[in-house]
Amino acid sequence: MSDLTNLTLKSALAGLKAREFSAREITQAHIDAIVKARGLNAYVLETPEKALAMADASDAKLAKGEGGALEGAPLGIKDLFCTEGVRTTACSNILDEFTPTYESTVTSQLWRDGAVMLGKLNLDEFAMGSSNETSRFGPVTNPWRAKGSNAALTPGGSSGGSAAAAAANLCLGATATDTGGSIRQPAAFTGTVGIKPTYGRCSRWGIVAFASSLDQAGPIARTVEDSAILLKSMSGYDPKDSTSLNVSVPDFAAACGRSLKGVRIGVPKEYRADGMPDEIEKLWAQGVEWLREAGAEIKEVSLPHTKYALPCYYIVAPAEASSNLARYDGMRFGKRAAGDDLISIYEKTRGQGFGEEVKRRILIGTYVLSAGYYDAYYLRAQRVRARIAEDFKNVFNEVDALLTPATPSAAFALGEKSGDPVQMYLNDIFTVTANLAGVPGLALPAGLDAQGLPLGLQILGRPLDEETVFSVASAIEKAAGFTAKPDAWWG
Amino acid sequence: MTALDVRKAAPNQLVSGATGDWEIIIGLEVHAQVTSKSKLFSGASAEYGAEPNAHVSLVDAGMPGMLPVINEFCVEQAVRTGLGLKAQINEFSRFDRKNYFYPDLPSGYQISQFQHPIVGEGEIEVERPDGSTFICRIERIHLEQDAGKSIHDMDPDSTFVDLNRSGVALMEIVSRPDIRSPEEAAAYLKKLRNLVRYLGTCDGNMDEGSLRADVNVSVRRPGEPFGTRCEIKNVNSMRYVQMAAEYEARRQIGILEDGGKIKQETRLFDVKAGVTRSMRSKEDAHDYRYFPDPDLLPLVLDPALIERVRASLPELPDAKRHRFQETYGLSAYDAGVLSAERESADFFEAAAKGQDAKLAANWVTQDLFGALNKAGLELAQSPVSAPQIGGLVALISDGTISGRIAKDVFEKMFSTGDDPAVIVEREGLRQVTDVSAIESAVDAVMTANPDKVAEVKEKPKLFGFFVGQVMKATGGKANPQAVNDILKAKLGVS
Numbered sequence: 001m002s003d004l005t006n007l008t009l010k011s012a013l014a015g016l017k018a019r020e021f022s023a024r025e026i027t028q029a030h031i032d033a034i035v036k037a038r039g040l041n042a043y044v045l046e047t048p049e050k051a052l053a054m055a056d057a058s059d060a061k062l063a064k065g066e067g068g069a070l071e072g073a074p075l076g077i078k079d080l081f082c083t084e085g086v087r088t089t090a091c092s093n094i095l096d097e098f099t100p101t102y103e104s105t106v107t108s109q110l111w112r113d114g115a116v117m118l119g120k121l122n123l124d125e126f127a128m129g130s131s132n133e134t135s136r137f138g139p140v141t142n143p144w145r146a147k148g149s150n151a152a153l154t155p156g157g158s159s160g161g162s163a164a165a166a167a168a169n170l171c172l173g174a175t176a177t178d179t180g181g182s183i184r185q186p187a188a189f190t191g192t193v194g195i196k197p198t199y200g201r202c203s204r205w206g207i208v209a210f211a212s213s214l215d216q217a218g219p220i221a222r223t224v225e226d227s228a229i230l231l232k233s234m235s236g237y238d239p240k241d242s243t244s245l246n247v248s249v250p251d252f253a254a255a256c257g258r259s260l261k262g263v264r265i266g267v268p269k270e271y272r273a274d275g276m277p278d279e280i281e282k283l284w285a286q287g288v289e290w291l292r293e294a295g296a297e298i299k300e301v302s303l304p305h306t307k308y309a310l311p312c313y314y315i316v317a318p319a320e321a322s323s324n325l326a327r328y329d330g331m332r333f334g335k336r337a338a339g340d341d342l343i344s345i346y347e348k349t350r351g352q353g354f355g356e357e358v359k360r361r362i363l364i365g366t367y368v369l370s371a372g373y374y375d376a377y378y379l380r381a382q383r384v385r386a387r388i389a390e391d392f393k394n395v396f397n398e399v400d401a402l403l404t405p406a407t408p409s410a411a412f413a414l415g416e417k418s419g420d421p422v423q424m425y426l427n428d429i430f431t432v433t434a435n436l437a438g439v440p441g442l443a444l445p446a447g448l449d450a451q452g453l454p455l456g457l458q459i460l461g462r463p464l465d466e467e468t469v470f471s472v473a474s475a476i477e478k479a480a481g482f483t484a485k486p487d488a489w490w491g
Numbered sequence: 492m493t494a495l496d497v498r499k500a501a502p503n504q505l506v507s508g509a510t511g512d513w514e515i516i517i518g519l520e521v522h523a524q525v526t527s528k529s530k531l532f533s534g535a536s537a538e539y540g541a542e543p544n545a546h547v548s549l550v551d552a553g554m555p556g557m558l559p560v561i562n563e564f565c566v567e568q569a570v571r572t573g574l575g576l577k578a579q580i581n582e583f584s585r586f587d588r589k590n591y592f593y594p595d596l597p598s599g600y601q602i603s604q605f606q607h608p609i610v611g612e613g614e615i616e617v618e619r620p621d622g623s624t625f626i627c628r629i630e631r632i633h634l635e636q637d638a639g640k641s642i643h644d645m646d647p648d649s650t651f652v653d654l655n656r657s658g659v660a661l662m663e664i665v666s667r668p669d670i671r672s673p674e675e676a677a678a679y680l681k682k683l684r685n686l687v688r689y690l691g692t693c694d695g696n697m698d699e700g701s702l703r704a705d706v707n708v709s710v711r712r713p714g715e716p717f718g719t720r721c722e723i724k725n726v727n728s729m730r731y732v733q734m735a736a737e738y739e740a741r742r743q744i745g746i747l748e749d750g751g752k753i754k755q756e757t758r759l760f761d762v763k764a765g766v767t768r769s770m771r772s773k774e775d776a777h778d779y780r781y782f783p784d785p786d787l788l789p790l791v792l793d794p795a796l797i798e799r800v801r802a803s804l805p806e807l808p809d810a811k812r813h814r815f816q817e818t819y820g821l822s823a824y825d826a827g828v829l830s831a832e833r834e835s836a837d838f839f840e841a842a843a844k845g846q847d848a849k850l851a852a853n854w855v856t857q858d859l860f861g862a863l864n865k866a867g868l869e870l871a872q873s874p875v876s877a878p879q880i881g882g883l884v885a886l887i888s889d890g891t892i893s894g895r896i897a898k899d900v901f902e903k904m905f906s907t908g909d910d911p912a913v914i915v916e917r918e919g920l921r922q923v924t925d926v927s928a929i930e931s932a933v934d935a936v937m938t939a940n941p942d943k944v945a946e947v948k949e950k951p952k953l954f955g956f957f958v959g960q961v962m963k964a965t966g967g968k969a970n971p972q973a974v975n976d977i978l979k980a981k982l983g984v985s
Binding site: 095098100101102104206207208239319320325326331333342370371 | 552554594
């Protein structure tokens with residue numbers, strides 16, 4: 001791997017500012033790496049010309065000693081964010097060659113701060129999935145492989161492209177979104193750091209909506225501090241999003257490395273899943289020890305409604321999605337199938353344009369909202385959700401953050417679980433609680449399993465207290481000393 | 492539990508069928524477009540009449556990633572309307588999504604309010620054409636988005652869609668089923684329209700689609716429970732509301748008298764044929780899968796806002812009507828006509844200031860409104876101003892001109908826009924009240940017509956001839972009362 005692609009975001013920014021290399025050079029290095037790594041299928045659209053033009057603009061600023069917080073930094077953008085003049089597909093056939101005339105708030109803030117766009121990253125269609133196997137562009141292959149095996153593994157999902165690109169040095173960092181774990185689970189599967197901030201911290205305007213009350217944008221990067229730097233640029237109140245919180249954005253990076261003396265860490269007993277691999281149990285316990293050594297107080301806590309979180313999520317999310325995806329009807333943009341009348345155009349367009357998993361979730365969502373079932377499913381699930389949120393509210397009276405496993409396993413093989421939706425859904429068991437409660441959650445690599453695959457831990461924090469989450473994460477990062485990189489088999 | 496059935500139809504409102512009398516039960520759901528510069532959840536213009544698809548924001552077009560943001564002015568307008576209907580303003584209300592597929596509904600759902608509307612129960616006093624009134628209760632008002640327009644007749648193979656209207660704010664005003672005749676239904680709509688125009692919350696232009704009514708009709712034997720109702724959707728004039736309700740009631744009575752059952756369904760009023768037609772039955776009815784819109788926060792109203800709106804309310808039509816009767820001594824009818832529109836009421840009061848109010852009322856409602864109608868002008872375009880009417884009334888009251896002359900003066904005012912006093916002086920129209928002058932004229936006429944003078948006692952109709960002659964001799968300016976008195980005296984008739 002080229003030196004310039006092997007930098008952290010933080011050191012690259014310093015190098016750019018110090019003019020050790022130009023934005024054009026580092027961008028070109030990434031463009032070349034992306035071409036070599038096409039076998040991973042992380043990028044669904046490469047934008048080298050645009051990237052170089054943006055890099056040149058950054059160089060002009062840097063030459064004058066000016067520039068924003070991300071000046072000249074090449075990033076990858078999950079293809080769920082609408083990018084002006086650049087095709088945006090949500091990795092679905094139904095969006096066809098849709099090219100937005102508008103830029104999402106989050107990405108416009110990245111460009112405002114001087115970042116460079118390398119291209120659009122692969123994801124599960126409409127962000128529905130935990131393995132990036134439902135994309136119209138085909139699956140993403142995890143840069144990591146099990147020891148002694150050539151089997152293609154999943155990078156996780158839905159932000160599989162973002163995680164794979166960050167892990168394989170195909171960008172300094174990537175944007176992603178998380179509705180039930182779609183940042184944290186792929187981060188854990190690829191040995192990268194991903195954070196889903198507090199609900200309302202980042203604007204949802206211009207992000208293709210999956211489940212409105214659960215979706216949040218967040219970064220995936222190679223270090224805790226890198227993800228903190230990215231999150232700062234991505235965050236902020238947006239009056240165009242009624243669910244956006246009108247609060248100031250702290251300097252998240254400054255929280256990295258903060259002392260943990262007096263910080264109380266909760267270990268929720270309900271996160272011990274049946275049949276959880278020993279390795280994950282051990283790593284979790286190891287994580288607890290690291291934090292204790294760093295000066296934190298450890299406490300066992302209880303989040304009693306945890307076991308209802310997954311079924312609750314798989315009612316609420318599809319319900320909202322069934323409504324959010326109604327606009328994909330072939331009438332105004334995207335693909336339209338020919339038909340004899342209106343109904344047949346709708347049926348053919350959506351039948352052909354949506355993949356199996358998307359259709360499955362739309363049907364589930366339609367069902368749980370339908371007359372006669374609304375009370376038993378949707379309404380009840382929202383009540384359970386309130387209980388889950390209440391569990392967190394109560395627990396944060398006793399502790400300042402929680403440490404849990406991120407996933408119930410390491411990365412699995414492509415094709416291994418795609419035949420069984422419920423098996424696939426179980427991937428989210430540790431992550432959905434944070435979306436339901438709206439609390440911030442971060443996943444970071446803490447060790448390798450016996451097959452040499454990364455395993456992650458998850459930190460959950462109080463609403464709007466990403467700073468404590470970052471400080472706990474950086475303590476684990478320091479103690480874990482995770483420096484393993486995937487062997488570059490892809491070119 | 493609110494009583495549904497609170498009014499009994501009057502005997503003359505019952506329809507007599509072959510097997511006995513039937514009572515008509517009507518409730519209206521009126522969709523009123525909110526007067527506002529921009530739409531309910533987007534900043535695009537809500538103005539009517541633009542080129543197709545000129546007023547469409549990304550949000551209105553349901554583009555990927557778009558989100559709604561509430562227009563606070565539209566919320567105020569709904570509060571204003573609720574207060575005008577003496578209704579409960581709900582400090583907590585919530586937006587729900589009503590999901591269905593249609594090309595003029597870009598996002599595939601309409602943002603509406605289902606469970607928790609912004610306004611609760613209220614009432615409105617409605618005047619019937621004969622001047623009597625009844626109270627119709629309001630069940631609720633909620634805010635919702637309007638859909639775009641589908642145009643089916645531009646092309647045989649295609650439907651064209653104009654999204655200008657997509658997202659415009661609507662207030663859905665739902666009445667209780669308190670209306671008991673088609674005439675009452677039209678009167679209700681008329682009154683509601685007047686009220687929202689008064690409040691400035693809706694312009695009530697039914698030909699532009701600013702106000703549309705869904706008419707719910709059922710029939711029953713007096714005293715029995717309510718029957719099955721049918722809903723006639725999107726009726727866009729008061730006349731059609733009355734016609735549609737009339738037809739539908741008779742249609743249902745016909746079915747029931749034949750021993751049939753009413754199928755609960757949605758119908759459309761076919762204006763050309765004058766009949767209602769089935770649109771869809773309950774079996775095909777949409778399941779809208781209402782759920783709270785997760786892109787919006789609940790609407791929580793500051794009580795201070797409600798009070799601010801309350802303080803800003805204009806005097807409402809009913810209060811104005813009562814005041815016109817009490818303060819100005821107008822008849823219920825005249826008070827009703829003048830208070831129907833804010834502009835007429837304000838015009839009248841300006842004209843009546845310091846003048847004989849009843850006289851001013853007559854000149855406004857009969858002469859001015861008549862002339863405006865004939866010329867096809869609105870009151871706002873009147874060539875005669877309110878103070879000018881007042882001036883005319885003053886000249887009559889102080890005897891400067893007679894009522895008859897005043898009609899001529901008014902015509903000239905209308906065509907020139909000049910002040911009445913100016914016209915009277917310029918054309919020498921001052922009334923002749925000088926008794927001796929009239930006496931001379933009378934004497935002259937009598938002298939010229941000795942035979943009629945002799946006949947008039949037997950033929951009283953000839954009196955009119957003398958009046959005419961005297962008026963002619965005085966150029967029409969003689970005070971008619973004085974002419975009558977003097978002639979009677981001199982001719983020796985009573």
